[in-house]
Amino acid sequence: MEYVSKTYPLKKDRPRTFITRKGRKVGVYATVAMHGAFHFQVEDRPVNVLVLLAQGDHGLLRDFVLPPKVVQENWKRFIRRNGYVDVILRHSAEGTALLLSDGTVPVDQFEGDYSALQ
Numbered sequence: 001m002e003y004v005s006k007t008y009p010l011k012k013d014r015p016r017t018f019i020t021r022k023g024r025k026v027g028v029y030a031t032v033a034m035h036g037a038f039h040f041q042v043e044d045r046p047v048n049v050l051v052l053l054a055q056g057d058h059g060l061l062r063d064f065v066l067p068p069k070v071v072q073e074n075w076k077r078f079i080r081r082n083g084y085v086d087v088i089l090r091h092s093a094e095g096t097a098l099l100l101s102d103g104t105v106p107v108d109q110f111e112g113d114y115s116a117l118q
Contacts (some may be wrong), residue, residue, distance in 0.1 A: 008117035017047065020117055024048040024068065029087070033057055037099070040087040044080060047071065049116045054089055064089065064096070064107050067116035077101050 004010065010018040010026060018026045029040045031055035037052040050066040077100040079086045086098040087105065096111070097104040110116075 004114060004117065008114055009086065016043070020049070022118060024116075026051060026117060029053065030055070035088050036090065038089040040089075042078075042085040042087050043110075044083055045071065046075075048067065052086070052087065052089060062096075063112055064110050065073065065113055065116050066098075066110055070107075071109070074100060074105055077103075 009021055013019050013025065015026050018028065018061050020026060025047045026049040027047035028051040029042055031040050032055045034107060036050070042050070042117055048068045048071060050071050052064040052066065054062045054064065056062065075085075079101055089096055090099055090104075095106055095108040098107050
């Protein structure tokens with residue numbers, strides 16, 4: 001957080017939620033690999049940017065910063081349970097993708113791309 005805030009100032013809003021300089025709400029969630037995928041339990045409330053911190057089997061941390069367009073286009077397509085949204089990332093030979101109720105969305109291009117935090 002300290003590293004990112006030097007370039008892209010973020011103000012804490014509530015747990016796991018921050019506000020950018022331009023007023024975008026950013027949800028930040030982390031998890032570890034389970035059964036070949038990353039399962040994030042995200043609160044079912046609006047955010048503009050979704051940051052998914054995925055720790056792999058060997059301790060490698062991967063950061064996917066999903067910009068507003070991706071979040072808005074796909075938010076309703078995630079599976080919901082008990083007031084939470086199941087955001088699932090799966091890594092395969094083709095790359096990393098979000099698993100949705102009706103398909104997948106590739107997200108490799110958003111790994112380490114913090115431009116949505118401006």
